[in-house]
Amino acid sequence: MFYGAKAQAVEDVSFSVGTGRVVALLGANGAGKTSIMKAIAGLIPATGTVRFDGTDLDDLPTRGRVRRGIVYVPEGREIVGNMTVRENLVLGGYHLGGRDRKSRAAMVLDLFPEIANKADRSAWRLSGGEQQMLAIGRGLMAGPRLLLLDEPSLGLAPMLVRRVFDRLAAIRKETNLSIVLVEQNLAVTMRICDELHFLRGGMLVGHRSAEELKDSASRQQAIDTFLGAAV
The missing domain is CATH 3.40.50.300 (P-loop containing nucleotide triphosphate hydrolases)
Incomplete structure (x- = not known):
């Protein structure tokens, strides 16, 4: 390599x-x-x-x-800070149909309640731990x-x-x-x-x-x- x-x-x-x-x-x-x-x-x-x-x-x-x-969650999170938490999750499920994206987003927000009540907030406003949860959640969106x-x-x-x-x-x-x-x-x-x-x-x-x-x-x-x- x-x-x-x-x-x-x-x-x-x-x-x-x-x-x-x-x-x-x-x-x-x-x-x-x-x-x-x-x-x-x-x-x-x-x-x-x-x-x-x-x-x-x-x-x-x-x-x-x-x-x-196969989904990669890179070091440094690499979330899109000027997009909302929910929009970042949608990016993670870009290849899914609308219904599947919605259900997977609900699953992720249930798994990470720390970001669930901030779903419509810009991602850059999250704490470091919350950003890491969002990065993992975005990876999970792809199933x-x-x-x-x-x-x-x-x-x-x-x-x-x-x-x-x-x-x-x-x-x-x-x-x-x-x-x-x-x-x-x-x-x-x-x-x-x-x-x-x-x-x-x-x-x-x-x-x-x-x-x-x-x-x-x-x-x-x-x-x-x-x-x-x-x-």
Whole structure:
């Protein structure tokens, strides 16, 4: 996986995500996490193969992957600040019919009551945590089967991080949604993930199940072994 002509961002990365499972990618800045997410979403070319439901997606553009059920929520939220909360949600369901968009918007606002009573307010007026909820909600509008979440805790206070991850846990419990989660914070990631892959220098350097990291000693060992002082 390359940026430009020569800069290789990721090398020899392979992992799978089961239905209804949450798989986390952990590593320091520059480890290649976002490059992997963008390649899965079709935003940058990949030298390998991305398979979804047994089908190669190599020649399928981003819009086609969204229609298949692969939705990317990027780092930094990238909501449209001068549009209302409701209008941002409509953007997320652009390919749906009017009735489906309306029902999915109602579902999202029910899931995130913090933004429900601000649905007709400009998105830039939301707090950081509310903007993150809107970004995730906009991704859910597309009816994803695989949700790619890039650093959802970035820049949020611990209380807001808990709220966001509590909502993600609820989504996971109520649906068969699969999630690939990019994070730097192991403690946050452990709230919802099933498996963790550790990256360093654009390569996978380790794998653990959430079950293997239940106690603090094993988590610290994983940090020391795979991430060093980066986390």
